[in-house]
Amino acid sequence: MHKRKLLLMTIVAIIVTLAASHAMALVAPAAGSFGFEAYDFFINKILKGPFGAIAGILAIITGVVVMIQQKMVPAVLCILGGVLVINSDKIVTSLGMII
Numbered sequence: 001m002h003k004r005k006l007l008l009m010t011i012v013a014i015i016v017t018l019a020a021s022h023a024m025a026l027v028a029p030a031a032g033s034f035g036f037e038a039y040d041f042f043i044n045k046i047l048k049g050p051f052g053a054i055a056g057i058l059a060i061i062t063g064v065v066v067m068i069q070q071k072m073v074p075a076v077l078c079i080l081g082g083v084l085v086i087n088s089d090k091i092v093t094s095l096g097m098i099i
Contacts, residue, residue, distance in 0.1 A: 047088040056086035 029036040046052055063078030084091065 043089060047085065052085055052088060056082045056084075058082070059085060 029039050059078050059082030063075045063080075063082060066078060067075035
């Protein structure tokens with residue numbers, strides 16, 4: 001019985017892998033296209049700019065201070081949030097979405 005489940009799971013995994021559709025990366029909109037102004041303001045001016053860097057560093061510092069107070073869950077969330085804000089430009093351009 002165990003071997004049949006393992007064989008079935010392997011076959012399903014192979015079928016899902018072979019039947020997957022292609023994924024295209026999310027790219028920045030071109031100048032003049034729909035949403036370019038919003039993307040330019042939020043991503044280029046805020047997240048990639050000094051506001052994003054300061055917010056990310058402050059979040060990491062807050063996480064360290066909270067970790068010293070031995071509140072581990074908020075500390076991990078603060079540090080993770082800070083890292084995500086600092087690397088947000090790379091995250092936005094590397095997200096793949098199925099179209």
